Amino acid sequence: MLSKRIIAIARSRASSAALSRGLNVANSHMRVAQFHSSKLLQAETVKVPQMAESISEGTLKTWHKQPGDTVEADEEIATIETDKIDVSVNAPSAGTLTEHLAAEEDTVSVGQDLFRFEPGEGGASKDAVKDQQESKPAQETTDKTEPADQQVEKGTPPPPPPAKEDIRAKDTAGVQGGESKKALKESTPSKPKESEPIPARTPGSRNETRIKMSxxxxxxxxxxxxxxxxxxxxxxxxxxxxxxxxxxxxxxxxxxxxxxxxxxxxxxxxxxxxxxxxxxxxxxxxxxxxxxxxxxxxxxxxxxxxxxxxxxxxxxxxxxxxxxxxxxxxxxxxxxxxxxxxxxxxxxxxxxxxxxxxxxxxxxxxxxxxxxxxxxxxxxxxxxxxxxxxxxxxxxxxxxxxxxxxxxxxxxxxxxxxxxxxxxxxxxxxxxxxxx
Incomplete structure (x- = not known):
């Protein structure tokens, strides 16, 4: 009887642990789903505005705000240069800029997607971009474990590869055991140096600069x-x-x-x-x-x-x-x-x-x-x-x-x-x- 009670208690504990693991997985899925419903679905895509009847495209000259920056309503985010005037693209409301959909010097046309924007109180900050990064699959965001011999301390550059002379010295030392470094140096054929032509000196600067016409x-x-x-x-x-x-x-x-x-x-x-x-x-x-x-x-x-x-x-x-x-x-x-x-x-x-x-x-x-x-x-x-x-x-x-x-x-x-x-x-x- 005692053994049956012990088995029953063990089974009860195992089922409780499984249930707990299931709840944790469900909660994690709920958190991801809640993020997508509360964050991504609120983001707006702002398009290139109508500039004039005779202007259908322009050059994206400057981004005044970067992804993660908070902006106020009607604050200038980008400037589009046309052949007549510069057009300012402003924020539709207070919130956070989350993504650029065009790069500077790109040609953009009216109605084209320009940037993504998340409305808020202006205090919703750079966490939106951080949350998007955390919502990626685990295999993309988790650090991959490397073998111990491949791990390098952060901030320390890897050791330089051995020079050819060192490798040659090791091989020669293994074969000839007791030869001196002088003999080894003499046995290594030296590559003759090629004579480099001396450039003719030109007085003054002859630099040229090319810039794209606006x-x-x-x-x-x-x-x-x-x-x-x-x-x-x-x-x-x-x-x-x-x-x-x-x-x-x-x-x-x-x-x-x-x-x-x-x-x-x-x-x-x-x-x-x-x-x-x-x-x-x-x-x-x-x-x-x-x-x-x-x-x-x-x-x-x-x-x-x-x-x-x-x-x-x-x-x-x-x-x-x-x-x-x-x-x-x-x-x-x-x-x-x-x-x-x-x-x-x-x-x-x-x-x-x-x-x-x-x-x-x-x-x-x-x-x-x-x-x-x-x-x-x-x-x-x-x-x-x-x-x-x-x-x-x-x-x-x-x-x-x-x-x-x-x-x-x-x-x-x-x-x-x-x-x-x-x-x-x-x-x-x-x-x-x-x-x-």
């Missing part, structure tokens, strides 16, 4: 070449006496800065003068579309702004209705957005006439290229004191050379020269702008 630079090159091929370009020049305008600016710039918080420069008088002249010479504000000429009653002035990526031309809408202060504020705002890379397609779309100010870089003369489909572009240059004749007397005056490049298909020489003379008259006597 999409914006490629687009600029394409547009400029298209303008040269399509337009019948011709340039006319004139000189502007800037004395009155310099005196006007000197007198009012401090007051405008104090009351309007904007600097009064030379761009606003030029924009205003061109807007008034375009009303009088409407062909300079027109464009060719097919076999038709489109005339406009408004002036959308494109102002060329230099940025590290190239020249861009943001647009001042309805410039004909603005005064000097309003023009300066608009130019300052667009210039800041251009330098920060925040210009949108709406900021650059359209434009009926362009002004390019190469004088800020020291240019004296230049022939600007027409920004198609516009009919003309005005080039400003630096101001230099020159001797000029005024009322029969030679005097020193600050002179700026201005250039008007125009499409001869739209403007005749008479109209182009008349336009530039009117701009010159407005600038040499700014009071005339109040009468126009």
């Amino acid at each position: 999409r914006m630079r490629l687009r600029i090159a394409e547009r400029l070449k298209e303008s040269q091929n399509a337009a019948a370009s011709l340039t006319t020049f004139n000189e502007v006496d800037m004395s009155s305008l310099i005196e006007f600016r000197k007198k009012y710039k401090d007051e405008v800065l104090k009351t309007q918080d904007v600097k009064l420069g030379f761009m606003s008088p030029f924009v205003k003068a061109c807007s008034l002249a375009l009303k009088e010479i409407p062909a300079a504000n027109a464009s060719i579309e097919g076999d038709e000429i489109v005339y406009r009653d408004y002036v959308d002035m494109s102002v060329a702004v230099a940025t590290p990526k190239g020249l861009v031309t943001p647009v001042l809408r309805n410039a004909e209705g603005m005064n000097f202060v309003e023009i300066e504020k608009e130019i300052a705002g667009l210039g800041k957005k251009a330098r920060d890379g925040k210009l949108t397609l709406e900021d650059m779309a359209g434009g009926t006439f362009t002004i390019s100010n190469g004088g800020v870089f020291g240019s004296l003369y230049g022939t600007p290229i027409i920004n198609l489909p516009q009919a003309a572009v005005l080039g400003m240059h630096s101001i230099k004191e020159k001797p000029v004749v005024v009322n029969g007397q030679i005097v020193i005056r600050p002179i700026m050379v201005v250039a008007l490049t125009y499409d001869h298909r739209l403007l005749d020489g008479r109209e182009a020269v008349t336009f530039l003379v009117k701009v010159k008259d407005y600038l040499e006597d700014p009071r005339k702008m109040l009468l126009a």
Whole structure:
């Protein structure tokens, strides 16, 4: 009887242990299943956003966040460079970036999967990536056991392989037992050294660097070449006496800065003068579309702004209705957005006439290229004191050379020269702008 009770107790304990092992296995499966249901199913795949009607792809320029980083809602995660603007891809909500689905410098198209994102409070941290790694099969994540003779202490490099001379020395020592190292060295044939040619010395550096052209630079090159091929370009020049305008600016710039918080420069008088002249010479504000000429009653002035990526031309809408202060504020705002890379397609779309100010870089003369489909572009240059004749007397005056490049298909020489003379008259006597 005693032996039967002992056997029964043993069987009971064995079944309890088996049941416990089964529960542990079930719990582990439940944990894996719970991870997949609570983690993976919550992850979102963010796609390349719609950029514009005319843009279907771009180059993934920069990842601002890496997998495991926590982000806030609307925080910038990546920048996509197109041939016109840089597009920012922002986080849809607060959470954690879990995976990149494209690499930098890859070409990505609208609607393509870009990255995976796990929504959260922003405090769900890098544990998401760690949990994904822990959820992999055990044979992939467990360290493989190596034989004792193959284990190397972490951080210690493996011993270097024996040199050929050592192996040869061992073999010779085993055969000849008592020979000296000198005899062994003499018995080893030495390989004759080949004479190396001495490179010729070249004075100076001859390095070359190749970089891939940005999409914006490629687009600029394409547009400029298209303008040269399509337009019948011709340039006319004139000189502007800037004395009155310099005196006007000197007198009012401090007051405008104090009351309007904007600097009064030379761009606003030029924009205003061109807007008034375009009303009088409407062909300079027109464009060719097919076999038709489109005339406009408004002036959308494109102002060329230099940025590290190239020249861009943001647009001042309805410039004909603005005064000097309003023009300066608009130019300052667009210039800041251009330098920060925040210009949108709406900021650059359209434009009926362009002004390019190469004088800020020291240019004296230049022939600007027409920004198609516009009919003309005005080039400003630096101001230099020159001797000029005024009322029969030679005097020193600050002179700026201005250039008007125009499409001869739209403007005749008479109209182009008349336009530039009117701009010159407005600038040499700014009071005339109040009468126009």
